[in-house]
Amino acid sequence: DVKVTQSSRYLVKRTGEKVFLECVQDMDHENMFWYRQDPGLGLRLIYFSYDVKMKEKGDIPEGYSVSREKKERFSLILESASTNQTSMYLCASSLLATKNIQYFGAGTRLSVL
């Protein structure tokens, strides 16, 4: 079974803090994704990566950056957290051969106070 692990289930941060959300997958998937989930809006793509050190902007990249130094790990960075970034963050990965079937982690619920 594919395992996508997000480092924290719940996180509380202060406005202005730098926040790191970590995601690790154990199936050697080439593609990795970060989404945020908000009520009534579904999942919106923040960034994705199709290879180590490669990244592409999704639909809502403003206020976020990402890092992929190793194939199995994809980090989402909030350079200066703001209250409007309070949300559920979901990481996903997919295999190039079956590229659009994505496997998800359990999510990190981030509260920015």
Place this chain on the structure above:
Amino acid sequence: AQKVTQAQTEISVVEKEDVTLDCVYETRDTTYYLFWYKQPPSGELVFLIRRNSFDEQNEISGRYSWNFQKSTSSFNFTITASQVVDSAVYFCALSEGAGDYKLSFGAGTTVTVRA
């Protein structure tokens, strides 16, 4: 513009009732993929089905069935004889083009099955 519309925000049924979730999509591509995911209270989205645009056959998997109609741009999902374990948020998603691996999700439908 919203590419995937799930008009039903919440559905509440009694156990053993059937429930149908609507999904309407919008794309100009002739090649595309449609998905359904389930998000139980634990939070992790679980892949249920992928259907490509060239395969309009309906599919049944146990108590789950899917009805794909290109004429109405719909990909509806029915749970037959619902159970409490079916309580979850269900998302419909679209991937456009043969080589694209991004998914556009609908807003989700929350299904509550009461015992």
